[in-house]
Amino acid sequence: MVATWVLVGSGLTALVALVTAMQYNRMVGLRNRIQESWSDVDTELRRRHDLVPNLVATVQGYATHEANVLGALTRARAAVAASAARTPQQAAAESALGSALDRVVAVAEGYPELKASANFLALQSELTLTEDRIQAARRFYNANVRDYRNQVRQFPGVLLAGLVGMRDDVACFEVASPQERQAPAVASLSGAP
């Protein structure tokens, strides 16, 4: 009789250990996936930052009276560089940078020579592609954060999460600007009708 209870107890213990190990590994996997997907977002944001100096230089050559707009763009880029990664401040700074870029592109509409410039067209194209990539990378990052949060908040993960220090304090990377929620259309950036 005792041996039976010992067997049953051992079996249950092994089952609990197995489920715990699976839950833990899943949480670690999701956490790693968040890190990886953030690096994608970061890469694309850096790509956009790197486009700013070229864009400013190109627009300056044609639109000499747009110092305010270009100044705002440069300041927005500096604000992004000064903000800590994955914070609401960074999200706000990135939104401001996106808006500043939109304004520069809008300003270019008034300068036909600038619009026709091969360098500007190439920058526009690269900017559009980068915005698409940022959007996709951000959505993927947020999806991973959502999966992770679900895992640590739902049963049975919630029992384990507190014990092993897995907190649900990972924030989504949200963009405040409605313009940034949607990647600019190719036609609107390239000046096509």
Add this chain to the structure above:
Amino acid sequence: MMPAEPGPRRPAPATPPNAKTVARLAWLVVAVAAVALVWLYVGRFAGELLAGILASVVLLGALLAAVGKGWQRRYVALVASQGWTYRADDDGARAARFAGTLAMGEGMGVRDVVTGTCEGVSFEAFHTRSNDARTDVPGMAVVAVRAPRSAPDLRIFEEEAPQTFKQDLGLGDLADINFESDAFSRRFFVQCRQRRFAYDVITPAMMEWLLQRNRNHGRWQWIGDWLIHYNLGAFTGDHLVTAVQETVAFLRLLPRIATEPPAAA
């Protein structure tokens, strides 16, 4: 992006008979006729009743053949009205190309091949049927277009109860990928070996477009160099035109990041 309106001339919708059923009935007709002829030849039971049965059987056979021919004639007319090309049988290329993709086994048969262009995009559409006894996949109506780049196996299809049950039990071969739109995630299964690629393809605009489609409008699969749209059964008249247009619309909705090679980090 909504699909363009179909062409101006369009014959009435036609429904193809089940090919296997027709074949079986044809054999039955032949067998019954053969037996009747033997009876007649022997002359033991020759009479009005037997002549009536024989005439009925022959009539039924002719009727079935006419239905099949009638569907094919209307289908060919529909294809021609769109400026596309029809071939009753495949040259073998499609069977070899898509048998694995469509899980039809080695004995996949291809017929009713339609080729052409829609809004500048070349496509091919065809019906499949399985000759492989080991697979239970019924015939399918398929539209295939060349994808802008080679891709991992991405599948998009509407949720079905058995599939949902399997996923809930963790028995599916690939996990269902959820998206930020609850409405989309509730209605569609998305499976892909590269989750990030699924996010690249299925943008908010793509989700909205797919949600606007009628239910049971078909499944999507982007595998290798081909984007495939398929339904169980056969094309019924206008459905061919709609399926082709929707496949082209899907292609047009793809964002540049999904159609260009991945950027170097």
